Amino acid sequence: xxxxxxxxxxxxxxxxxxxxxxxxxxxxxxxxxxxxxxxxxxxxxxxxxxxxxxxxxxxxxxxxxxxxxxxxxxxxxxxxxxxxxxxxxxxxxxxxxxxxxxxxxxxxxxxxxxxxxxxxxxxxxxxxxxxxxxxxxxxxxxxxxxxxxxxxxxxxxxxxxxxxxxxxxxxxxxxxxxxxxxxxxxxxxxxxxxxxxxxxxxxxxxxx
Amino acid sequence: xxxxxxxxxxxxxxxxxxxxxxxxxxxxxxxxxxxxxxxxxxxxxxxxxxxxxxxxxxxxxxxxxxxxxxxxxxxxxxxxxxxxxxxxxxxxxxxxxxxxxxxxxxxxxxxxxxxxxxxxxxxxxxxxxxxxxxxxxxxxxxxxxxxxxxxxxxxxxxxxxxxxxxxxxxxxxxxxxxxxxxxxxxxxxxxxxxxxxxxxxxxxxxxx
DNA sequence: CGTAACTTGTGAAATCATTCACAAGCGCGC
DNA sequence: GCGCGCTTGTGAATGATTTCACAAGTTACG
Numbered sequence: 031x032x033x034x035x036x037x038x039x040x041x042x043x044x045x046x047x048x049x050x051x052x053x054x055x056x057x058x059x060x061x062x063x064x065x066x067x068x069x070x071x072x073x074x075x076x077x078x079x080x081x082x083x084x085x086x087x088x089x090x091x092x093x094x095x096x097x098x099x100x101x102x103x104x105x106x107x108x109x110x111x112x113x114x115x116x117x118x119x120x121x122x123x124x125x126x127x128x129x130x131x132x133x134x135x136x137x138x139x140x141x142x143x144x145x146x147x148x149x150x151x152x153x154x155x156x157x158x159x160x161x162x163x164x165x166x167x168x169x170x171x172x173x174x175x176x177x178x179x180x181x182x183x184x185x186x187x188x189x190x191x192x193x194x195x196x197x198x199x200x201x202x203x204x205x206x207x208x209x210x211x212x213x214x215x216x217x218x219x220x221x222x223x224x225x226x227x228x229x230x231x232x233x234x235x236x237x238x
Numbered sequence: 239x240x241x242x243x244x245x246x247x248x249x250x251x252x253x254x255x256x257x258x259x260x261x262x263x264x265x266x267x268x269x270x271x272x273x274x275x276x277x278x279x280x281x282x283x284x285x286x287x288x289x290x291x292x293x294x295x296x297x298x299x300x301x302x303x304x305x306x307x308x309x310x311x312x313x314x315x316x317x318x319x320x321x322x323x324x325x326x327x328x329x330x331x332x333x334x335x336x337x338x339x340x341x342x343x344x345x346x347x348x349x350x351x352x353x354x355x356x357x358x359x360x361x362x363x364x365x366x367x368x369x370x371x372x373x374x375x376x377x378x379x380x381x382x383x384x385x386x387x388x389x390x391x392x393x394x395x396x397x398x399x400x401x402x403x404x405x406x407x408x409x410x411x412x413x414x415x416x417x418x419x420x421x422x423x424x425x426x427x428x429x430x431x432x433x434x435x436x437x438x439x440x441x442x443x444x445x446x
Numbered sequence: 447c448g449t450a451a452c453t454t455g456t457g458a459a460a461t462c463a464t465t466c467a468c469a470a471g472c473g474c475g476c
Numbered sequence: 477g478c479g480c481g482c483t484t485g486t487g488a489a490t491g492a493t494t495t496c497a498c499a500a501g502t503t504a505c506g
Binding site: 269270271281285288289295296297298299300301 | 451452453455456
């Protein structure tokens with residue numbers, strides 16, 4: 031298939047959220063315009079986004095809410111449960127481990143790791159923190175799909191290397207460090223200080 | 239000034255990180271190529287990014303590390319301390335309140351709020367959690383520049399409205415909900431489940 | 447001083463993403 | 477069955493961002 035822009039995937043995910051709400055309200059169909067209004071975009075954008083994957087709408091009527099949400103779930107790979115491990119049980123790692131939103135969307139935290147012996151053994155919402163030295167063995171056994179990395183910046187790269195070597199194919203990184211991954215691993219980074227810096231830029235430069 | 243793309247601002251912020259490391263290592267100058275290698279981009283991109291703001295380099299030599307980092311800090315508005323409040327002292331709010339990275343980059347958490355009486359009064363890294371009812375009064379008094387919103391999705395919009403009405407001009411939202419802000423307020427959202435869904439998409443669609 | 451080796455700054459070209467605009471399909475009422 | 481109102485799907489146009497490519501400036505050094 032043709033390459034799909036990340037911005038498109040991001041929007042699909044937002045459409046899906048809204049479709050679920052809309053379905054819960056008992057609606058059968060929805061138009062691209064209504065979907066657009068919610069996501070802060072335009073009806074043309076919605077139709078273009080969907081058109082990359084086929085044509086699911088009915089002219090004059092719109093889209094079937096349930097069919098469309100099923101299809102988007104399929105496109106995004108959300109028809110299944112993904113096994114997630116969390117590396118780093120500090121403040122951020124612990125918050126992530128206990129975040130409800132993940133399970134609701136099919137992301138199941140199967141294990142959490144920390145290097146600090148004081149953290150090891152603690153229970154985070156039912157998941158016991160394990161010693162980081164068990165990472166390789168556990169990955170071989172549990173075969174997690176995704177790793178969340180929530181460790182200090184200076185130890186992030188070695189851990190990425192260990193994860194990649196052990197066969198993890200997707201990493202969501204929260205450490206504020208630029209990381210290298212081998213070709214077969216997908217890396218995404220969330221950098222909260224960077225988001226604040228963008229706000230700072232806007233406060234300084236964007237005003238009348 | 240001409241409008242600057244967000245992607246450019248994002249990269250500037252990354253260049254700055256690297257410049258600081260590089261400066262600490264005692265280097266005087268750096269070329270666009272070296273800066274690019276670090277940030278995972280190209281030398282042309284680096285030069286184009288910087289060219290929007292002037293020309294700070296010397297042909298044949300590169301950029302002065304200290305002059306360039308000073309200039310980028312200026313562009314991003316990081317020459318000062320920004321006052322930040324955190325609304326919501328649950329797992330995520332508490333983790334944010336205790337995150338070191340913010341203070342290091344000039345973002346000072348001055349106050350934290352929660353609606354749950356059980357949370358109020360707790361100390362998070364020296365900052366006492368206050369009652370959410372004090373929000374308006376405190377904002378008038380403290381004049382925070384930025385609010386971090388870490389509350390459940392269903393109460394996010396009313397809080398955004400209260401923040402906006404009280405004069406907060408920038409909000410970084412962690413609640414998984416689509417939010418509306420008045421024209422004079424800048425909103426950015428970080429949605430962690432959405433990041434996982436993008437990884438899910440890549441796992442399903444991008445592989446050989 | 448002259449030349450070689452670098453590196454910047456920047457128009458022009460290429461690529462990528464969004465918006466426009468409209469033909470064509472569908473449902474409903476008569 | 478026909479016409480009206482609504483909505484999709486999609487090429488074409490526009491707009492935005494990235495990459496190319498090269499003239500011109502700088503240093504180093506014989």
